């Protein structure tokens with residue numbers, strides 16, 4: 077048990093779903109290894125689950141890190157209060173330097189509260205690391221990704237949530253497998269109970285056949301302007317119309333067409349972003365696209381930072397001009 | 407039932423922002439349009455719907471921000487809230503989220519509330535922290551990214567669905583008092599009614615003055631702000647709209663996404 081002490085270490089909280097380790101966990105390990113270069117400290121992985129043994133062993137094998145499996149009957153499903161109280165109990169007497177958590181729906185749910193209990197700063201949505209004048213800085217997007225803020229922590233322990241997709245999985249190496257330790261936890265009754273986790277909507281849309289995605293954002297302004305997007309898609313072979321979250325929230329397109337962290341992740345050969353600002357939650361669903369063209373009235377829009385071609389125009393006037401020019405050529 | 411809703415004024419996404427080197431923070435150009443954070447609008451709407459279903463419900467609005475943010479409180483009252491508190495900050499600088507959460511949690515409207523609603527995040531700072539931190543200050547159960555909620559019969563609290571990745575939802579039962587952060591899509595926020603807006607504009611808000619500079623021990627700080635890194639080449643097409651259209655057609659046909667003659 078002694079080597080499982082978390083004092084002075086970099087702790088990674090594994091994320092898993094229906095018995096599978098989520099990719100963000102390996103990204104967190106990669107992030108922790110990067111952090112380790114600036115702040116040498118051992119990396120420990122914590123995995124919370126009803127049984128934890130299978131997950132812990134699998135993590136120790138694939139990452140080569142020491143893994144502490146924390147088990148409790150209440151962990152059959154994710155619950156924020158249960159996570160917070162178990163992690164607090166484990167970490168409070170052995171304060172780690174860093175606690176690395178996914179900036180996912182679950183990670184963002186418990187990280188701030190856990191940080192407060194640990195009297196730690198919580199820096200969320202971290203996408204990069206740097207050192208400036210001996211201080212480790214954690215970069216995060218502000219103002220829809222138009223500006224990058226380098227944050228510093230003033231506390232002994234720092235809780236970080238890492239933006240999915242910012243760090244690939246840690247490189248493959250032939251590592252001896254890490255040690256595994258299991259610990260049963262008792263959790264006192266909580267004021268919140270998770271009842272179920274169920275698929276809400278499944279998608280029949282097959283994006284793999286779509287070479288091109290023409291995507292509409294809030295910048296289309298009115299539902300009727302979706303016609304422009306459809307017209308544009310109709311002249312591009314093998315294309316599908318999709319959108320950012322606001323367009324789906326407004327009911328203008330169905331949920332299966334939402335691109336982003338809470339929608340689909342797509343990698344078409346061409347992604348045409350029309351009136352989309354480029355917030356991280358959207359970008360994580362489309363940044364792997366082969367070629368990206370963005371049309372936006374705002375020259376500072378974050379989407380331009382990951383576009384191959386940037387067009388500063390009002391889509392309402394530009395798309396008709398584009399269609400006209402195309403029909404003249406055909 | 408007493409509901410507290412936290413709202414924030416943010417610049418619209420098209421706002422011109424630049425780096426203020428002296429302040430070490432972001433400068434939002436004066437000509438920018440400011441509005442209520444979309445996530446908070448959904449939180450206000452959710453509260454108003456509860457009030458419509460449960461007569462006797464009162465809704466209090468709190469906003470922390472510079473003088474100009476008062477309008478979002480009045481807008482929320484125009485949508486159907488009852489009262490509002492404005493914690494006035496000297497400017498728009500970065501405030502440690504735990505300091506901010508502590509300010510709001512210290513209000514009697516927070517400790518007396520049966521339900522506290524916040525947006526899932528603010529569109530400018532994008533931290534998603536003030537809600538869950540307040541819940542911790544007040545020892546309340548908390549659920550984030552709520553896309554559906556039902557107030558249960560007295561004594562049975564509130565049932566919510568949280569949105570998680572991959573099209574899944576997590577159903578959670580919380581005892582009241584509770585804190586929820588609201589995800590967009592839960593509802594379509596209404597426009598304020600004219601008569602309610604008129605009342606809102608006459609209403610005297612509670613005004614308090616707070617200053618982050620007096621926070622001697624912030625847990626985190628901003629070291630510097632920079633323009634984001636370019637991840638791709640990002641060629642800006644030049645010329646008139648039709649010149650840009652011509653260039654784009656050439657690029658797309660060169661890459662065989664389209665066929666032109």
Ligand SMILES: Cc1cc2nc3c(=O)[nH]c(=O)nc-3n(C[C@H](O)[C@H](O)[C@H](O)COP(=O)(O)OP(=O)(O)OC[C@H]3O[C@@H](n4cnc5c(N)ncnc54)[C@H](O)[C@@H]3O)c2cc1C
Nearest residue numbers: 293294295320321336337338339351352353358373374391
């Ligand atoms: C937990 C969580 C999960 C989320 N999941 C997702 C997700 O899966 N997918 C997703 O997309 N978002 C998601 N979001 C929301 C995300 O943070 C952004 O709010 C959203 O992506 C913004 O959508 P947008 O770019 O269409 O709108 P805005 O940010 O409002 O941008 C509109 C853009 O249109 C431009 N514009 C305006 N008028 C015109 C015009 N006439 N011509 C051309 N351009 C114009 C503007 O300059 C602006 O850049 C999530 C948020 C949270 C908190």
